[in-house]
Amino acid sequence: MAEAVSGAVSGGIGNSGQANIGSSTTAVASIALIANDGSPINVGGSNPAGAGLSAGIGGAYLGASFNADATRTAGNIVIDSSNNTLSGIMDAINKGNFGVTASIVSDGSTGTGATPNRLILTSSATGQSSTMKITLAGSGGEPPDDALVSLLGYDPGGVQNLSQKAAASDTKATVNGINVTSASTSIGGAITGVTINALKVGASTLAVTKDTGGLTNAVNSFVKGYNDLNTQITALGGYNTDTKTGGPLLGDSTLRNLQATIRAQLSSSITGLQGSGLTNLSQIGVSFQKDGSLALDGGKLQKAIDNNYADIASLFAAVGHGSDPEVQFASSSAKTQAGNYAINITQLASKGTLTGNVALPAETTIAADTKWTITLNDSTPSTLSNTQSVSIPAGTYNPSQLATALQSAINGVSAFSNAGATVAVTVDDSGMLKLESTRYGAKSNLTVVGDTGTDISALFGSATPVQGVDVAGTIGGYTATGDGQTLTGAPGAPIDGLKLTITGDTTGPRGTFGFSQGYAYQLNTLATGYLGGNGIIAGRTKGLNDTVKDITAQRDKFSARLVDVEARYRKQYTALDTSIASMNTTQSFLTQQLAALAANK
Structure with missing residues (x-):
């Protein structure tokens, strides 16, 4: 910075109170640029x-x-x-x-x-x-x-030896004029039951309606599929009066039974549909015609869509509904029978936990090189990968920070995460630290042993781990087996293979659960019974092939017998021919002798 002056002027830079002789001064400063939002x-x-x-x-x-x-x-x-x-x-x-x-x-x-x-x-x-x-x-x-x-070394609140090149950001949007944000590209909850995937910046209009067209097409496809099958069965086992010929399987009992079973299933009502206004195909406009085919009444279907849209799927799939919303349908098997079953729970599933018996102080210091050996969700016999050494980051933490640091350290062990084993660490209202497996059931367990640095007693006192237990109860009065929160019906009972997820915090009667097998599910089960490797058609085919083999073997045996008969007849003919030749020779000899005798008289 330079100052230029002239005339009788006193003062100036570095010349206070004296005649101004001019001066030159250089000022040096440094510039630091720091983004207040972490942006590059x-x-x-x-x-x-x-x-x-x-x-x-x-x-x-x-x-x-x-x-x-x-x-x-x-x-x-x-x-x-x-x-x-x-x-x-x-x-x-x-x-x-x-x-x-x-x-x-x-x-x-x-x-x-x-x-x-x-x-x-x-x-x-x-x-x-x-x-x-x-x-x-x-x-x-x-x-x-x-x-x-x-x-x-990098700490957003301290020394930053690495530099951030791109700052993370949320997805920001407006839905019906309301500002919404999401930590991912998926926005859920802005519209009930709808998840929006934001793929690019811009404006768009989203219309949420019932997919009536897709549902109508699905029902039409079902009707067409049955009619195609019925036509094929008729061609295989029917008789054509015009050509006076029958199908290749005319009179076959297996084909007749299959056709009769399918028609019986589609004609019956679906049971176990609690609270549903639909129980049969005729209520959605599907009915049998005189020729055995199915036809769809579009008007009835549309009426069902308008009044019972959510219930139509129950007519076709295997579904379950409980009067208790915390009793959820998980799956079923081909042996599960449709019906309504009373649910009684005697024991709720729990998680393996370790809860401290001393309250955490305002601050807890974790020493350097703190390592604990943690066994998580181990089996019997023990699996080596279920036990890992976990390093707890050194530092001074308040209770909430300590819970977060401990949870992150354990869940960050790759052997645990690869096995799907995780923990949750919380601080209860009494200030006690609680470590628990996120898995439910008897297979949920954990043990913690301090190796180096801060001992576990500084966080949990003298507490001992508690192993989780499986849910227990009955379905429809029948025995069921618990595995975590899943209750599975026992083999041999009508509930065989029925799996229910039991949540909530109430034991005792938990209402009723209705299970139904829709028409499509029944047909799929029927098809498996007929077309499976051990199915009826496979058995029938094997029987026919065995019959062919038996006939072939009998034919071969008969052919062998014919060879033997022919050989015997040929042998007998040769012996007879030899006998006739011998007799002819004898006859000739006797004729000569008799002639000689007659000549000598």
């Missing part, structure tokens, strides 16, 4: 170095903090002499499988001192709250390696 900053222009800046994309959080999200995984990797290269670190992160993908990108720089390769870490989670924190710790209580800290 793009520095360009012709001479950014003139402002003390570097060209390119960078940026840091201003006044940010980091709070771990317990619903997302955390993980630990070990960097040692076997993988202390950029590619080795990348592979270790990717193998950790805890929601972060690592890659290496080269910026193309060359020459002495150039470092062209850049480690890029990308979260697999979306949403504005998505961020990450990378903390390094040495082994055995030693400090971490300074070079690794300089390369990887």
Whole structure:
């Protein structure tokens, strides 16, 4: 900065109270650019170095903090002499499988001192709250390696040795003029029962209506499918009076029984449809004609769609409805019989838990190199992969932060996550820390053993784990087997194979459960019985093939007997021929002798 003056003027920069002789002063300042929302900053222009800046994309959080999200995984990797290269670190992160993908990108720089390769870490989670924190710790209580800290250390609320190149954001939209946000590209709940997938920015109109056209087409396809089958059965087992010929299976009992069974099923009413106004095909306009085919009355179908849209599917599929909304249909088997069954629950399913018996203090310090051995959802005999060493991040936590850190550390173990085993960690109203498996039932269990660093007693006191139990009860008065929250009907009973999911917190009578087998389900079961590997047609085919084999064997035996008969007859003929020849010789000899005697008289 320069000042130029003239005339009899006193003062000036560095000349207070004296005649102004002029002066020149240089002021130097530095510029720091910090994004207050974590968005990257793009520095360009012709001479950014003139402002003390570097060209390119960078940026840091201003006044940010980091709070771990317990619903997302955390993980630990070990960097040692076997993988202390950029590619080795990348592979270790990717193998950790805890929601972060690592890659290496080269910026193309060359020459002495150039470092062209850049480690890029990308979260697999979306949403504005998505961020990450990378903390390094040495082994055995030693400090971490300074070079690794300089390369990887990143804390949105502290030292940021990595720079964020792209900030996470939520999906933002307006639905009927109401602002909505979502952490993913799917927006649910804005319209009841509808999930919107936002694929691009822009405006669109969404019309939510009943798919009456699709339903009508489905019923028409059902009618056409039956009529095609009926035509084929008639061609195979019928008699054509015009041509005076019968089908190849005319009179076959299997074909006749199949046709009669199908017609009987489609003519009967569906049982077990609690609260449904539809129980048979005629109520939706499907009825038999004189020639045995089905016809659809479009008017009746439309009336059923208008008045009983949700019940039409129950006429075709295997469904179940309970009077208690917390008794849900899971599945059934071909042996499950339709009907209404009373539900009685004697024991609710629970989870394996470890609940502390001492309240957590305002702050809990986890020592460096804290490792616990945790066994989660183990089986009998024990499975080695169900027991893992878990590193608990060092630091000072309030109760909520401690629960989040502990949950993230356990769920971040790849052996657990690969097996679908997870835990939930909470703090109850009394300040007790509660660790529980997210699985229900007798297979839900956990044990925690402190190895190094902070002992588990500092968090849980002298508490002992409690193993989960399976749901228990009866269905329709029949014995049922519990597995977690699933209650399965016992073999041999009408409820054989019926699986119900029991939730809620009430034991005792839980209302009734209606199970129905729709027409399409019944036909599918029938088809399996006829067409399966051990089905009726396979058995009938085997029987016919066995009959053919028997006839062939009998024919071969008869042919062999004919050969023997022919050989015997030929032998007898040869013997007879020899006898006749001998007799002819004898006759000739006697004739000669008699003639000689007559001549000598």
